[in-house]
Amino acid sequence: MINQTVFDTSEVFALKGIKHVVLSPGSRNAPLTISFARNPKIKTYNIVDERSAGFIALGIAQKLKQPVVLCCTSGTSLLNYAPSVAEAYYQGISLIVLSADRPAEWIGQKDGQTIDQLGALTNFVKGTFNLPANPVGDEAWEYTRKLNEAINTANSGKKAPVHINIPFREPFYPAEGQELSFSKELKVFNTYQSPSSSTPNEELLSKWHLSDRRMIIVGQNEQNQELDEILASLSDKAIIIADVISNNATIDAIRHHDLFLASIDEKLGASLRPELVITIGKSVISKNLKLFLRKYKPEMLWQISPQINQADTFQALTSVIESEPTTFLQSLDSQSEKEQFNQQVTSNFIQNWQIEDSKTKRKLNKALEVLDWSEFTAMYQVIKSIPAGSDVHLANSMPVRFANFIQQLRPDIEIFCNRGTSGIDGTNGTAVGHAMITERSVYLITGDLSFFYDRNAFFHPYELDNLKIIVSNNQGGGIFRLINGPSNTPELVQHFETRHEHTAKFTALEYGFDYHGVKDADALEKALKAIHKDNRGAKLVEIFTDPEINSEVFKAVKAAVK
Structure with missing residues (x-):
């Protein structure tokens, strides 16, 4: 027999606005599975592999910007969520993990499918909640109260996962003849955050107005038209730096910094040194930007974030400001009459950055006209071809770096990348989850190891007609041939x-994807036209390149832009 309070679990989630649940099969979580499956207000997805399930839930949450529930049985199934939960934690995404468990008295008693689950995800969640095993009377109140508290925790303040652990005693399934229905008088409670003033104080405003060399760095972010407009308005007062994952469409933004900052001399470095740096968003890709600012330290560096974020990425942090970036930057822009900076110094500083960026872009485009077929030239061809209005998932390692070097994506394309932990695991699953809940074309640009690592992301019955996968197959982890250190070792x-x-062809055949294997630019152009033309079935393009040639071409690119 299923306990009524337990059966009401899904209704609590539904009443609190949770609409998507990713289930993985098992016996001990059967009461939860039955509750969610029978609730018409909730969309469920069944994914066998918990590691893939976690990333699929992450992809859904990324796209919808809403919490998504994960639900698994007891034992090591919970541990398989750890990679996706860690990624969600560092990306600032709300996943709500429900794990079924044995009652406390059976932990450590050599019983099957049993581990100590409490605290298993402690480092990557902002709350762990252990519910009562027999929710009757006051324990029923405790069960529902803790459910509410956990969901409220996921929804309030800094977005991050929470873990709800629920012990169950047998039986797990409805008794014969038991009729289940959700309680009519179910109560939930919510939390609300009062709006606070985000106007900079007079001291900060004064420092802004007096600074001549100002820089705004946009880290990983979602598309935000209001922010783009504010940054465009500020672009004659500060230089805007935007990696590809910033989703920033400011026309005057610097985008090729990772290339030209790699080879600057002391004189140029000094001319590019900012006085005041404002950082918004999450992480940046550019290693060379990090190294530049650690060497040519600004006098002031302000981190602007809706929640307190004290990460000192550039080793120059001077102020942490709790504010919505749009509100804060708008207030700076709205008080231009108080500006006291030297306009000529500011113009020269901005121009120095723009000259280097434009020069690098010209050199890169010229080099691309003569470079041999390689992973880099193929990625350039792919990125330039992606249609407007698409969503793009970039795998870690070289795909996101190539995209950041090339910077040719259309401004209305939204970029996603798992840069919370920057691992290669889960890229397929994140893109799959995304494709499940949107009608937009979803492009996954990935490497061979990332793709093969996460093939279980396709092991489910759901249609992925709008998913288009581009696999760069260089027969291994090509990044290690392109960086100093491993490239010089016999290992x-x-x-x-x-x-x-290995080839992705057999995975495509197994899951019914249209497959195109290409080994030159002409074949790639035909394949791209074929996958762009419609959303009738998942499609996969596998690009074969030679790792030795890839290395030589990449060296030529870096030499060409010096």
Whole structure:
């Protein structure tokens, strides 16, 4: 028999606005599975592999910007959520993890499918809640109260996952003849955050108005037209730096900094040194920007975030400001009459950055006209071809870096990338979850190891007609051939690249994807036209390149933009 309070679990979630639940099969979580499956207000997805399930839930939450529930049985199934929960934690995404468990008296008694689950995700959640095993009387009140508290925790303040652990005793399934229906008088409670003033204080305003060399760095962010407009308005007062994952459409933003900052001399470095840096958003990709600001430290660096964020990425942090970036920057822009900076110094500073950016872009485009077929030239061809109005998931390692170097994506394309932990695991699953809940075309640009690592993301019955996968197959971890250190060791091929001869063709055949294998630019152009033309079935393009040639071409690119 299923306890009424337990059966009401899904109704509590529904009443609090939760609409998507990713389930993984098991016996001990059967009461929860039955509750969610029978609730018409909730959309459920069944994913066997919990690691893939976690990333699929992450992809849904990324796109919808809403909490998504994960639900698993007891034992090691919970541990398989850890990679996706860690990624969600560092991205600031709300996942609500429900794990079924054995009652406390059976933990450590050599019983099956049993581990100590409490605290299993402690480092990557902002709350852990253990519910009573027999929710009757006061324990029923406790069960529902803790459910409310956990969901409120996920929804308030800094977005992050929470973990709800629920012990169950047998039986797990409805008794014969038991009729289940949701309680009519179910109560929920919500939390509300009072709006606070985000206007900069007079001291900060004065420092802004007096600074001649100002820089605004936009880290990973979602599309935000209001922010783009404010940054455009500020672009004659500050230089705007935007990685590809910033989703920033400001026309005057600096985008090729990762290339030209790699080879600047002391004189140029000094001319590019900012006095005041404002950072918004999450992480930045550019290693060279980090190294530049750690060497040529600004006098002031302000981190602007809706929640207190004290990460000192550039080793120059001077102020942490709790504010919505749009509100804060708008207040700076609205008080231009108080400006006291030297306009000529500011103009020269902005121009110095723009000259280097424009020069690098010209050199890069010229080099691309003569470079041999390689992973870099193929990625350039792919990125330029992606249609307007698409969503793009970039895998970690080289795909996101190539996209950041090339910077040719249309401004209305939204970029997603798992830069919370920057791992190669889960890229397929995140894109799959995204594709499940949107009608837009979803492009996954990934490497071979990332793709093969996460093939279970496709092991489910759901249609992915709008998913288009581009796999760059260079027979291994090509990044290790492109960076100093591993590229110079005798262990490169076997232990770092992990060279292989696998192809994505058989995965495509297994899951019914349209498949195109290409080995030159002409074949790639035809394949891209074929996958762009419609959303009738998932499609996969596999690009084969030679790792040695890839390395030589990438060296030529870096030499060309010096």
